[in-house]
Amino acid sequence: MPLLKEGLKKLYFPSTVLKLVRNGPSVPAVSNTLTFRVPPSMNKFDIKSYLTNIYKLNILDIRTANMPAKLAGSGGNTILKRQKFKKAIVTIDHEFKWPEAPDSATFGIQDAVNERSRIMNRLKGWRMRPHHGIQAAKKAAADEAAAAAKETTKA
Template sequence: MPVLREGLKKIYFPSTVLKLVRNGPNIPQMSNTLTFKVPPSMNKFDIKSYLSNIYKLNILTVRTANMPAKLAGTGGNTIMKRQKFKKAIITIDEEFKWPDAPDSAHFGIKEADNERARMLNRLKGWRMRPSHGIQAAKKAGAEAAAASSDVKA
């Protein structure tokens, strides 16, 4: 008797990436519906097998839609296109809750944003401007030199 399996591909070490994305405006915002971006080569059985075997999800339905490549913009003589992909809408038996957004201060993102803004401000003019600390030190040095020349005179 032949062995029946759901997907056409056996998954030993997954090399495909399924990206969980937020549901679009046309998809009802149910708590048990998930939307994934998947490679166009995967079919419904492969997607169901992948998610049920790797993430232990109990999947009720799988709907797929091939999304065409779209024009992203033009740059001179070149035309750029967004890559085509397949969208999979999965219904699971349990409720799914998106995790809360992480605190950016925990990862040091605020300092990185401030440093980036400072670097962009440095590059605004035609010359490199010193930071505020260096400007204050130069100003204090100039005032001290002026004060010492007044004392000598």
Template sequence: MTTPVLKEGLKKIYFPSTVLKLVRNAPNVPQVSNILTFRVPPSMNKFDIKSYLSNIYQIPVVTVRTSNMPAKLAGSGGNTILKRQKFKKAIVTIEGEFKWPEEPEAKTFGIQDAVQERSRFMNRLKGWRMRPHHGLQEAKKAADALAAAEKAAETKA
């Protein structure tokens, strides 16, 4: 068997296969400008989170605290029981301060306000009801007339 030859000088870019979701701090976490809360996959540990943030995003991480959040019952629909997926919450302290970006206006992205969209949708359905198709009404009338004619023929005979 031959061994594969590795070429030097190939520049490859490796993208991370995990997603860290930055969320607003919980009410029990002190509202300090250098504490961030992330929602991470349960398979990541503190060292992975720290190296991920420091190597990919160049965020100077001081400490990382994690807690596993269990799957919770979200509701049931008939015979099925729905569960919220389990995840890990990571509370990260960074050097310096973090400022949340300003919330963009929906109009700049061409997105309508959710309330307006819902009211428009509900107004579209207002007064909506099932109406029988005209062709079905005519067929029903013809079937009723045929049945009446057969009944009349039986009574004469």
């Protein structure tokens, strides 16, 4: 295995974003391989330099793959494409464990739920009136059910 040289770009204040993504389902939650989405312009040397200098990781191996743009769907007359990116699979010297899922209270989800219930309580006295035709159909069905119940009690 050849040793990697330092990257060509000096990263004093990096403006590039390396996004850590979860590995596939076949890789266990605790592993020494990490998968990143990186810009296509970065090479292995730049990725190694970035991770060692900024995050102080000891990197053993880096594998990269260019992922093509894919059709994501169409919105009317326009065709949307997923942007192309580079996937980097980095092997580090120690095991990495994904953190537990955060508590929803820390992200304000419970506040949003409370706000929605407060708004619904404010509108508690109001209700949507059904369409007149729907009301008439419901009344006719209730009348037929009452008539059927009378017939069964007489017999």
